[in-house]
Amino acid sequence: MxxxxxxxxxxxxxxxxxxxxxxxxxxxxxxxxxxxxxxxxxxxxxxxxxxxxxxxxxxxxxxxxxxxxxxxxxxxxxxxxxxxxxxxxxxxxxxxxxxxxxxxxxxxxxxxxxxxxxxxxxxxxxxxxxxxxxxxxxxxxxxxxxxxxxxxxxxxxxxxxxxxxxxxxxxxxxxxxxxxxxxxxxxALCALKTEEMDFYDLSGMTIKNLFAEVSFENKKVTEQEGDLLFTHFGISGPLSYKISSYCAYMNFSKAKPLNIKINLTNLKNFEEVLIESIKTNPQKDILNVVDTYIPRGLAEKILLKNKINPKTKSGQLKKEDRKKIVKNFTEFKMNVTAVKNGEEIxxxxxxxxxxxxxxxxxxxxxxxxxxxxxxxxxxxxxxxxxxxxxxxxxxxxxxxxx
Ligand SMILES: Cc1cc2nc3c(=O)[nH]c(=O)nc-3n(C[C@H](O)[C@H](O)[C@H](O)COP(=O)(O)OP(=O)(O)OC[C@H]3O[C@@H](n4cnc5c(N)ncnc54)[C@H](O)[C@@H]3O)c2cc1C
CATH class of the missing domain: 3.50.50.60 (FAD/NAD(P)-binding domain)
Incomplete structure (x- = not known):
């Protein structure tokens, strides 16, 4: 046969x-x-x-x-x-x-x-x-x-x-x-380079479970959640990976960056929480109050960037400075100019x-x-x-x- x-x-x-x-x-x-x-x-x-x-x-x-x-x-x-x-x-x-x-x-x-x-x-x-x-x-x-x-x-x-x-x-x-x-x-699934380089020395810092809104050319593209890692060139970690995947086909660049808005506090009612915290701790330096909500190094940078003295007694903080803190902590902005090529997963x-x-x-x-x-x-x-x-x-x- x-x-x-x-x-x-x-x-x-x-x-x-x-x-x-x-x-x-x-x-x-x-x-x-x-x-x-x-x-x-x-x-x-x-x-x-x-x-x-x-x-x-x-x-x-x-x-x-x-x-x-x-x-x-x-x-x-x-x-x-x-x-x-x-x-x-x-x-x-x-x-x-x-x-x-x-x-x-x-x-x-x-x-x-x-x-x-x-x-x-x-x-x-x-x-x-x-x-x-x-x-x-x-x-x-x-x-x-x-x-x-x-x-x-x-x-x-x-x-x-x-x-x-x-x-x-x-x-x-x-x-x-x-x-x-x-x-x-x-x-896709990669680290992202950002325009903002003033967070360079926070490289290695991770903040858990953040929520980010991503827009391109003034249009909202996606909302994503995940851990954020600061790097010497921008951001990485799960949140960056998700953003890179969902924006893989957007032609962002230095001239036309992806705009990311992140709530660093993870709280929807941060303003109320902060007012309450200031009320209970009027003698504390403002930095010692806000570092409860985001890592101290980052909090200090944001205060200084907004010309707020970290040593200001929280009870003496001006309303406009409090508003600035709330805005910058809950709508922290980063502009993504490029993906970190060659390191994609x-x-x-x-x-x-x-x-x-x-x-x-x-x-x-x-x-x-x-x-x-x-x-x-x-x-x-x-x-x-x-x-x-x-x-x-x-x-x-x-x-x-x-
Ligand atoms: C650092 C890293 C970590 C990852 N971790 C995870 C994880 O934990 N979980 C997860 O789900 N995914 C993970 N991934 C993704 C996952 O590894 C890939 O999606 C998966 O390996 C793709 O498998 P594949 O068989 O399609 O191709 P590949 O794994 O890329 O295999 C393709 C093969 O084709 C061969 N080849 C290519 N060209 C030629 C050629 N001309 N002649 C002969 N052979 C050729 C290559 O040598 C290779 O062996 C990770 C990726 C990376 C880079």
Whole structure:
């Protein structure tokens, strides 16, 4: 009896998305799988979550989970309906990665080690019949119904091609050459440079759970909440990441900055609270009163900037100075002139989702061509969402290939 012809699958990019595709697609013994990566596979997993690997987020309703993606929300509805947070945790448990959820719903391995997660995935890959080629892909072509993956050393012929080269790999270029529209790549989840440099020496200071209103060219763009970190060039931390993601496609610059207004006190009724506090502490220096509400270094800077002597007895504070304090503490303004390039956690943009089938991850333009992970025009906020995108789209792609 003639043996059944194997289907050869070439996966360009052995990051989280490509590896998930390989793991599940190899469950079909008729699939012959090759991963081609220019570096050691899953190397990109090592720095995730500051080395702890925030591998998922504790939202188990997929209709809610999609809301954490500035791009890809609609597309992911179908994807997450088949493979979501619970499936991710079940998979990792099966390969020996026990997980736990933090108070903020971010999910990590119990070992708190991304290398541990990587090693467990590598063990799984070794057990399955998956070939790994460590070479840089330079091009792809289609000839007689087969894909040719080109590296410096060889041409590799495959029946099915999966492109999972991440946000900054060669994937978008390959996809474009194969006829796909590419949404321009922009940095997302990044630190932001601000016009105001007078907070330079507060670098490293974090203020928790702040609320910010963001406008551009006098129009409100978004409202976001999160921890703010002052840096030597501007701001960073969760609040900055969210703002950068939601404003990824705004052409802000020194001439046309993004305007951010932050309530540093976290209080809606700060004026009332301050009046009461002054009444009870009329002999205290004003700095010693207001430093209850925001970090002392920042409070002092704001007072000095507004020409208010920090040593003024609070009972003697003029009404107009009190008004200035309230305004500056609750509507603290920063002008964002640029993103801090090269340090982004993910990229916005990528392969246009209108040209990919969310039920299979197959191209709607070229048969047997698939995309998964960050190469697609999908990006989430910080919290485990970007890896979830990789696990889920990788799984869907593999299921179609099975
Ligand atoms: C510092 C940092 C921390 C992060 N932490 C988290 C976190 O805790 N949780 C979370 O959800 N997300 C996190 N992310 C985002 C997450 O890591 C990415 O979204 C995810 O790695 C994307 O996976 P991917 O498989 O699509 O692509 P990648 O992980 O980028 O993998 C792509 C692979 O393709 C290969 N490749 C590219 N071009 C070529 C070529 N020409 N030839 C051959 N191979 C090629 C690359 O070598 C790479 O191995 C973090 C990102 C960074 C940078």
């Amino acid at each position: 003639k043996s059944k012809q194997k289907s050869k699958i070439g996966i360009i990019g052995g990051g989280p998305a490509g590896i998930f595709t390989a793991v599940f697609a190899s469950e079909n013994p008729d699939n012959e799988i090759l991963i081609i990566d220019k570096q050691d596979i899953l190397k990109t997993l090592i720095p995730t979550g500051g080395g702890r690997c925030n591998l998922a987020y504790g939202e188990f309703d997929f209709r809610e989970l999609v809301k954490y993606y500035p791009r890809g929300e609609k597309f992911l509805l179908s994807v997450f309906s088949k493979f979501s947070t619970a499936d991710t945790l079940e998979f990792f448990e099966k390969i020996g990665v026990k997980t736990y959820m933090q108070e903020d719903f971010r999910i990590f391995p119990e070992s708190n080690s991304s290398s541990d997660v990587r090693n467990k995935l590598l063990d799984k890959i070794k057990k399955q019949n998956i070939k790994i080629i460590k070479e840089e892909v330079t091009d792809t072509e289609i000839k007689n119904g087969k894909f040719i993956i080109k590296t410096k050393n060889r041409d590799i012929f495959v029946d099915n091609l999966v492109i999972s080269t991440g946000g900054r790999g060669i994937g978008q270029k390959l996809a474009k050459k194969l006829g796909h529209n590419i949404i321009p790549i922009k940095p 993910v990229t916005a943009g990528g392969v246009d989702l209108n040209e990919v089938n969310p039920k299979t991850m197959e191209s709607k333009i070229i048969k047997n061509l698939y995309f998964c992970g960050e190469v697609l025009d999908i990006d989430g906020l910080t919290g485990g969402f970007n890896l979830q995108n990789c696990w889920s789209t990788g799984y869907i792609c593999a299921t179609a290939l099975k």
